Amino acid sequence: MTSSLPPEFDRGVVTTVHQGDCHVSAAADLTYSTVLGSCISACVRDRVALVGGMNHFLLAEQSGAARDRYGASARYGAFAMEQLINKVLSLGSGKKANLEIKVFGGGxxxxxxxxxxxKNIDFVRQFLHDEGYVLAGQDVGGTYARRVLFKPHSGRAFVKRLDSDMGANVAREEIAIAKRRVVARPPVDDIELF
Structure with a gap:
């Protein structure tokens, strides 16, 4: 059986990043993997220290609060972004100028x-703009789910747009979460398309 993955992604350790997770590493043989529907994953890497990480967060619907355009969910999204950036900075060079950021999802x-x-795409773009970051790459929007693989050491990302059956499974999970109105708990502690 032949793999449809580039060789760099077809070996080593794979760690799945679930909703609410934030993982950071400098391991050269590590790949982070996640499946996204309307959720967002950011991949942040320190180009000098070769340290990177991935988060995965879901924002609930927008609140009407004038002082907080996205309500409590934005605070969760902001927490997820800040947590990832701070972990990469603390394990890396500590210099914001060395960071490259890629975002995925929001379908x-x-x-x-x-x-x-x-709403998730608007949120993450506004967050990064407000913090002074420029996106190095993105694959957002559309009407499909996607699998994202990210190598934190090299910064390479690979995106596979998923077929409608897999997308339907992701949609069912997101609908169940939306009906329960549960957002995953905050954790305690080069794009290639085909």
Whole structure:
């Protein structure tokens, strides 16, 4: 059986990044993997220290609060972004100028849900702009789920757009979360398309 992955992603240790997770490492043989629907994953890497990480977060629907455009969910998203950036900075060179950031996800994979994905994309772009970061790469939006692989040591990312069956599974999980109105707990502690 032949793999459809580039050789760099077809070996070594794979760690799955679930909703609410944030993982950081400098291991050369490590790949982070996640599946996204309307959720967002950011991949942040210190180009000098060769340390990187991935998070995975879901923002609930927008609140009406004038002082906080996205309500409590944005605070969760901001926490997830700040946690990832701070972990990479503390394990890396400590210099914000050395960071490269890529974002993925935010798809509209089910018409029964509000366009949570679009709100997530707006949020993460605004967050990065407000913090003075420029995106090094992105694959966001669309009407499909995607699998994202990220090598924290090299900074390479690989995105596979998933077929409608897999997208339907991701959509069912997101609908169940939306119905429960549960957002995953905050944790305690080069793009290639085909």
């Amino acid at each position: 509209k994979i089910n018409s029964a849900l509000d366009d949570v994905g679009a």
